[in-house]
Amino acid sequence: MKEFIEGSLAVAEAVRLCSPGVISAYPITPQTHIVEELASMVADNKLNAQFVNVESEHSAASVVLGSEATGTRSYTATSSQGLFYMMEVVFNIAGMRLPIVMTCANRAISAPINIWNDQQDSISLRDSGWVQLFAEDIQEAVDLHFIAYKLAEDKSIMLPVMVCMDGFILTHGIETVDMPSQEQVDKYLPKYNTIYKLDVTNPMSMGLLAGPDYYMETRYAIEETHKDILKLLPKLTADFAKIFGRTYNGLVEEYQVKDAEKVIVALGSVCGTVKEVIDELRSKGKKVGLLKITSYRPFPAEAIYEALKNVPKVAVLDRAVSLGSFAPVSSEVKAVFTNKKKKPQVISNFVVGLGGRDITKESIKEIFKLLSTKELTNEFIDLKPELLKESYEQ
Amino acid sequence: MFGPLTSKPGTSKNNKTGSWRVSAKPKFLQKNCIGCRMCAIVCPEGCVSGAGKKYDVDLLFCKGCGNCALVCPKKDIEMTKEEQS
Amino acid sequence: MSNNLFNAGHTACAGCGQSMAARLVIEASGQNTMVVNNTGCLEVFSTAYPQTAWGVPWIHSLFENAAAVASGVEAGLIYLGKKEGTNIIAQGGDGSTADIGLQALSGMLERGHDILYVCYDNEAYMNTGVQRSGLTPFDTNTTTSPVGARSTGNVRPKKPMPEIANAHGIAYVATASAGFPQDLQRKVKKAMSLKGPKYIQVHVPCPLGWRHESAQTVNVAKLAVETGLYPLIEYENGKLIAVRQIHPKPVEEYLKAQGRFKHLANNPEEIKKIQEVADHNIEKYGLKIKAETEEIKK
Numbered sequence: 142m143k144e145f146i147e148g149s150l151a152v153a154e155a156v157r158l159c160s161p162g163v164i165s166a167y168p169i170t171p172q173t174h175i176v177e178e179l180a181s182m183v184a185d186n187k188l189n190a191q192f193v194n195v196e197s198e199h200s201a202a203s204v205v206l207g208s209e210a211t212g213t214r215s216y217t218a219t220s221s222q223g224l225f226y227m228m229e230v231v232f233n234i235a236g237m238r239l240p241i242v243m244t245c246a247n248r249a250i251s252a253p254i255n256i257w258n259d260q261q262d263s264i265s266l267r268d269s270g271w272v273q274l275f276a277e278d279i280q281e282a283v284d285l286h287f288i289a290y291k292l293a294e295d296k297s298i299m300l301p302v303m304v305c306m307d308g309f310i311l312t313h314g315i316e317t318v319d320m321p322s323q324e325q326v327d328k329y330l331p332k333y334n335t336i337y338k339l340d341v342t343n344p345m346s347m348g349l350l351a352g353p354d355y356y357m358e359t360r361y362a363i364e365e366t367h368k369d370i371l372k373l374l375p376k377l378t379a380d381f382a383k384i385f386g387r388t389y390n391g392l393v394e395e396y397q398v399k400d401a402e403k404v405i406v407a408l409g410s411v412c413g414t415v416k417e418v419i420d421e422l423r424s425k426g427k428k429v430g431l432l433k434i435t436s437y438r439p440f441p442a443e444a445i446y447e448a449l450k451n452v453p454k455v456a457v458l459d460r461a462v463s464l465g466s467f468a469p470v471s472s473e474v475k476a477v478f479t480n481k482k483k484k485p486q487v488i489s490n491f492v493v494g495l496g497g498r499d500i501t502k503e504s505i506k507e508i509f510k511l512l513s514t515k516e517l518t519n520e521f522i523d524l525k526p527e528l529l530k531e532s533y534e535q
Numbered sequence: 536m537f538g539p540l541t542s543k544p545g546t547s548k549n550n551k552t553g554s555w556r557v558s559a560k561p562k563f564l565q566k567n568c569i570g571c572r573m574c575a576i577v578c579p580e581g582c583v584s585g586a587g588k589k590y591d592v593d594l595l596f597c598k599g600c601g602n603c604a605l606v607c608p609k610k611d612i613e614m615t616k617e618e619q620s
Numbered sequence: 621m622s623n624n625l626f627n628a629g630h631t632a633c634a635g636c637g638q639s640m641a642a643r644l645v646i647e648a649s650g651q652n653t654m655v656v657n658n659t660g661c662l663e664v665f666s667t668a669y670p671q672t673a674w675g676v677p678w679i680h681s682l683f684e685n686a687a688a689v690a691s692g693v694e695a696g697l698i699y700l701g702k703k704e705g706t707n708i709i710a711q712g713g714d715g716s717t718a719d720i721g722l723q724a725l726s727g728m729l730e731r732g733h734d735i736l737y738v739c740y741d742n743e744a745y746m747n748t749g750v751q752r753s754g755l756t757p758f759d760t761n762t763t764t765s766p767v768g769a770r771s772t773g774n775v776r777p778k779k780p781m782p783e784i785a786n787a788h789g790i791a792y793v794a795t796a797s798a799g800f801p802q803d804l805q806r807k808v809k810k811a812m813s814l815k816g817p818k819y820i821q822v823h824v825p826c827p828l829g830w831r832h833e834s835a836q837t838v839n840v841a842k843l844a845v846e847t848g849l850y851p852l853i854e855y856e857n858g859k860l861i862a863v864r865q866i867h868p869k870p871v872e873e874y875l876k877a878q879g880r881f882k883h884l885a886n887n888p889e890e891i892k893k894i895q896e897v898a899d900h901n902i903e904k905y906g907l908k909i910k911a912e913t914e915e916i917k918k
Binding site: 162163165189190191193194195196197199200203204205206207208209210211212213215229230233237339340341344345346347348349350351352355 | 651652653654656663664667668669670672674675676677678679680681682684685688689690691692693694695696697698699700702706723724726727730731
Binding site for chain 2: 624626627628629630631632634635636637639640643644666667669670671672673674675676798801802827833834835836837838839
């Protein structure tokens with residue numbers, strides 16, 4: 142059913158349709174509306190779940206770890222500082238192979254404190270073993286939650302999934318969304334079932350100490366599972382299309398890439414802006430395109446290679462940094478083409494939209510302009526030169 | 536897939552900690568026992584067991600700490616020298 | 621061996637007070653118990669993969685979050701309709717309870733979860749090598765509060781954890797000791813008969829960290845109680861309902877039984893300060909057995 146709805150509320154409804162048994166979260170802008178709406182649904186008997194108000198994000202993640210360990214589908218949401226505060230629990234959850242789904246409302250990292258959107262938070266947890274899916278718009282944010290639970294709880298996967306949506310832009314934006322029905326979701330997403338759980342009728346110990354003789358294999362196993370996810374995700378999105386009528390690739394989306402001379406690679410809501418600019422430039426005869434990355438983890442190297450191997454010039458947009466070195470997404474895109482015969486002549490990377498700085502159509506056009514034969518590295522876009530003039534007072 | 540690291544009950548019994556003993560091991564005399572069960576209660580390994588007035592230790596696991604001998608109100612447990620093997 | 625809820629074969633030191641207490645706690649709670657453990661000696665020596673000493677469902681996550689994980693376990697069981705008749709224990713050492721885990725514990729107590737929290741108090745971060753914690757007593761020699769030319773050990777008193785737990789207005793708070801094992805089990809059973817959050821703090825000597833013979837564990841624990849340094853008390857719904865009364869022994873007897881206090885042997889001034897701590901406890905909780913009644917409890 143089509144609704145004109147705020148992103149957070151749409152995501153809350155999506156989570157409600159997944160019937161989680163335990164929800165626990167700690168308030169942090171801009172995730173708050175999601176969790177408030179879920180609390181309201183529980184209070185109104187619209188959602189039968191245990192809602193646990195905790196005293197920190199570290200405990201929020203710990204609560205859902207505990208509830209998931211009893212075999213109960215669980216959910217949490219956070220942003221920025223909250224994600225960092227629960228970081229050790231996040232790694233713990235992946236290591237224990239608990240299929241929790243979390244919404245990350247992407248927000249910049251302190252210091253300085255900034256509540257607006259960039260992707261530093263979730264990208265900084267890319268080593269954790271979690272699957273990380275990035276939404277372009279509210280519809281995709283909604284749909285990714287169903288796909289997330291189905292993927293996470295697959296018996297061959299059993300890994301947690303982080304659905305990333307740009308803070309304020311998608312959480313507080315209002316768009317038309319086709320909200321599925323409970324019947325559709327129930328058809329797509331079966332009940333959660335696992336043998337690895339706390340059960341007095343079948344006791345087991347979980348979370349044991351693993352010495353040097355055992356630790357490496359657990360890490361290797363998760364790495365192998367990520368390879369399986371690259372194969373499974375497109376199958377799950379194909380099943381999704383059959384039931385819900387919307388098609389996603391799951392890994393990447395190619396927008397007018399086939400004959401493009403210049404392609405932008407990006408994650409998240411900026412892709413919407415890029416698509417509009419592409420339409421404009423294409424109407425003027427410019428051969429430009431967009432490669433949107435949906436699944437950042439596992440990183441779809443093969444799909445990226447196939448899409449870009451014949452594209453002469455590629456611009457990778459990073460809404461995060463790795464201070465002191467190459468920005469994260471672009472360094473991984475570049476790594477795809479190491480030792481490959483077919484590759485773009487130029488892969489430039491641009492750092493955009495940190496701390497909520499607007500990425501306008503002008504910014505994107507500027508990037509296409511800067512994308513020339515000279516390869517640029519860590520090119521910060523839309524900086525204010527007058528601020529850079531200030532120097533350290535002696 | 537190497538599943539999440541879990542373990543079933545009883546697996547610790549594969550580790551025979553009796554090999555830890557270096558100097559002493561308990562000898563249950565079973566002469567003056569009053570069946571108070573303090574030896575079984577305090578054993579850190581939980582390897583002292585019995586019924587009525589007859590209790591004994593599972594030497595496969597006993598680490599020789601000596602708490603059982605010290606708590607016995609009737610001094611019915613003696614710490615004897617452990618043979619060096 | 622008849623016991624199967626906490627099995628032998630674990631790698632605790634010989635004479636470990638914590639392994640004594642952990643077994644007694646789970647046996648008192650019974651088969652229908654789920655245990656959530658913080659990182660620490662107990663977790664490490666009982667669950668080194670592929671072995672586990674536990675015969676009940678057991679989970680370990682991190683150093684400081686047993687109380688929060690247990691809150692989640694409870695929520696999951698309630699959702700599944702399986703909470704009724706299932707006990708939940710969240711447990712950890714003094715460091716993981718009173719220091720790094722205080723926030724999670726406070727949250728669990730404040731939210732009113734039906735969980736028993738057990739703190740095994742061996743008065744330092746033992747698993748990492750005897751470092752000082754918030755529950756390390758005054759003048760104790762630890763590696764981070766060492767005795768030296770200008771120090772007689774830890775300069776601070778024990779954090780009053782039982783009172784902090786009690787201030788949350790929970791159903792039951794008690795202290796216990798490895799020196800009084802049946803009393804410990806009685807308190808665990810009592811706690812499990814009540815609904816809501818419960819807190820039990822067990823004094824557990826550590827032969828290695830406290831520097832005493834492995835055979836002396838029970839004796840040393842008893843002395844702590846009998847000097848008044850470790851009062852055995854029970855609060856129910858905020859009120860002090862019972863204490864274990866003693867014929868107070870001088871603290872010196874307790875101190876000289878342990879190497880961690882040997883620097884006090886010729887220091888009457890410091891011993892006096894510790895005696896004052898004991899005297900204060902005796903006064904505050906009414907620990908001294910009155911001459912008229914002469915009730916000597918074993």
